[in-house]
Amino acid sequence: MSKPALYYATLSPPSRAVMLTAKAIGLELELRPINLLKGEHLTPEFLKLNPQHTIPTLIDGDATIIDSHAICAYLVEKYGKEHESLYPKDLVKRANVDARLHLDSGHLFARLRFLYEPVLYFGSTDCSVDKIAYVQKCYEILEGFLKDQTYLCGNELTIADFCCVATVTSGNDVAHIDEFKFPKVHAWLKKLSELPYYKATNEEGAEELKALFKAKLAENRSK
Numbered sequence: 001m002s003k004p005a006l007y008y009a010t011l012s013p014p015s016r017a018v019m020l021t022a023k024a025i026g027l028e029l030e031l032r033p034i035n036l037l038k039g040e041h042l043t044p045e046f047l048k049l050n051p052q053h054t055i056p057t058l059i060d061g062d063a064t065i066i067d068s069h070a071i072c073a074y075l076v077e078k079y080g081k082e083h084e085s086l087y088p089k090d091l092v093k094r095a096n097v098d099a100r101l102h103l104d105s106g107h108l109f110a111r112l113r114f115l116y117e118p119v120l121y122f123g124s125t126d127c128s129v130d131k132i133a134y135v136q137k138c139y140e141i142l143e144g145f146l147k148d149q150t151y152l153c154g155n156e157l158t159i160a161d162f163c164c165v166a167t168v169t170s171g172n173d174v175a176h177i178d179e180f181k182f183p184k185v186h187a188w189l190k191k192l193s194e195l196p197y198y199k200a201t202n203e204e205g206a207e208e209l210k211a212l213f214k215a216k217l218a219e220n221r222s223k
Contacts, residue, residue: 004060004075005030007046010205011212012036013109013166014068015056020162021072023197025080037120069101072159085156096153100160103141108167111135115171116213125221127174135175139182142168146184150191165192169206174213 006022006029008015022029034040034055041053050057050066058065058074065071076087088094115131118124142164145152152160168177169189179186192198 002061003028003030004058004079005032006071007032007034007041007049007055007057007059009034009036009055011209012055013112013170013206013209014054014163016202016205017068017159017163017166018056018058018071018075019201020166020195020197021075021080021086021159023201024086024157024162024195025076025083027075027079067105069105069159069163072101072163076159086159088158093153097158097160100145100152100158101163103138104160104163104167107141108135108138108164111138112167112171112175115174116209119213119217119220123220123223125217127217132175135171136177139168139177139185142185142188143182146188151188161188161192165189166202166206169202170209173210 004027006015006018008019008031010016010033019029019031034046036055040046041050041055046057047053049059049064052066054066056066056068056071058071060074060078065074073087076083080086087097111134115127115135118126142152149155151157152164165188168185177185177189193203
């Protein structure tokens with residue numbers, strides 16, 4: 001049986017969330033890199049696969065699945081039967097995971113994109129205090145969820161942790177996380193960083209994105 005194929009970029013937090021999920025369930029993917037800065041996600045060929053022109057995009061047999069959150073859930077359901085806790089079948093537990101996934105898509109990633117995208121793609125020089133503070137407001141939410149538990153949905157790791165950590169670690173240089181104000185968030189980040197596949201799957205790509213953002217911001221401001 002052929003491997004599921006993932007169109008991805010290491011710069012992309014959602015791509016890294018999917019790859020973290022695949023690593024957690026021991027699934028090997030056929031990785032197909034997409035260069036976002038060169039617009040490879042906007043080619044006619046890619047638009048046929050995904051009219052929303054987003055990555056990651058998963059091809060599994062005849063199925064095409066877009067959106068990292070949907071892909072993570074799909075992979076656990078189909079290939080991670082021994083790792084059910086990552087996306088529990090219990091309705092209440094699953095609803096809590098879904099809620100944190102929506103937190104990532106609607107707030108964490110949306111606010112990071114609001115800060116990063118104009119600089120990376122449109123020559124903006126705006127890295128203003130209000131944009132940074134808008135990202136940091138999300139840390140207060142995460143701190144609240146982590147108050148009495150290890151992970152975002154309790155004391156077991158879920159795909160919500162993968163999706164949120166990929167986003168948070170992609171912006172925490174610019175939108176700094178105060179360790180005294182958000183000790184639980186710091187503890188959560190440390191816990192996830194200890195996963196054996198974390199460094200190569202998430203940390204390296206996150207550092208690459210942060211370095212690119214800083215370089216593009218400096219370049220834009222020098223013009």
